[in-house]
Every structure is written in structure tokens, then in C-alpha cells.
Amino acid sequence: MVCTSNGCGWLAGYEVQDGRLYLQNLLVGQRQRFRRASSDPELDALLGVGDGTPAPLPVLNGVTPRPFAEGYLRYEGIGMRLDYSGRLTLGHAGPDETCQPVFELEFSEGVLQAARPVEAP
Numbered sequence: 001m002v003c004t005s006n007g008c009g010w011l012a013g014y015e016v017q018d019g020r021l022y023l024q025n026l027l028v029g030q031r032q033r034f035r036r037a038s039s040d041p042e043l044d045a046l047l048g049v050g051d052g053t054p055a056p057l058p059v060l061n062g063v064t065p066r067p068f069a070e071g072y073l074r075y076e077g078i079g080m081r082l083d084y085s086g087r088l089t090l091g092h093a094g095p096d097e098t099c100q101p102v103f104e105l106e107f108s109e110g111v112l113q114a115a116r117p118v119e120a121p
Contacts, residue, residue: 014088016105019112021082026075027068028057083110089118 013025057065057073061080065073087106091099106114 014082016112021084021088021107021110021112023060023078023080023082024076026060026065026078028065028073028075029071030057030073081110085109 009029011027012023015022015024060075061078063075063078065075068074085108087104089101090103090105092102094100100120101118104114104116104118105112106116
């Protein structure tokens with residue numbers, strides 16, 4: 001959900017295909033720059049400083065972000081293979097709309113090592 005409670009400013013959608021982790025979708029919040037202009041107008045123009053324009057987002061795996069909602073841009077169908085090592089916890093929103101962890105995936109350099117249910121407390 002896009003809301004002000006997302007302090008990171010982004011939401012990512014991942015997929016596991018053939019035991020590998022991929023970034024599929026990314027929603028990025030952008031806000032206006034609040035940095036002051038420097039004494040170098042060329043640098044300011046390059047960075048978009050002073051006019052309130054956010055810096056452009058990069059193309060990811062050939063995918064250009066598109067406007068989604070006010071202040072947000074969305075990448076769809078990125079299909080970028082990730083070399084992430086660590087754990088991802090999958091959750092489910094319960095009837096009271098709190099997220100309950102239900103499954104944990106463990107990766108080493110983007111390769112799925114383990115998948116296990118999370119036991120309820």
C-alpha cells in the first residue's frame with residue numbers, strides 16, 4: 001500500500017524462479033529537493049537543484065519508471081536477477097490488518113537455500 005507510514009519511500013516486489021531471486025516491481029516515492037543552490041549554476045542545472053525537480057530515476061534492466069500516484073513512480077516487469085544473501089519474510093495481513101509473518105526464505109548470493117514456515121508466537 002502506498003501511504004505515509006512507509007518510511008523507506010519504496011516498495012519492492014520479488015519473485016523466485018528456478019531457485020533464484022528476481023526483482024520484478026518497484027514503487028519509488030520522489031519528493032522535491034530541498035537542497036540550496038550552489039555557486040555553480042551548471043552543477044545545479046545538472047542536479048536539478050533550485051527548481052524543486054527530483055533527480056530522474058535510472059532505467060533498471062531496460063525498464064523505465066512510469067508515474068503511478070502523486071509523488072510515486074513504478075517499475076513493472078523488471079526481471080532483474082539479484083545476488084542477495086540473507087532472509088526474506090513473507091507475511092499475510094490478518095483481519096485486523098496487521099502483518100503476520102508466515103514464511104521465511106533464505107538466500108545465498110541470490111540462490112534459494114531454505115524455505116520454512118514461521119511458527120506463530
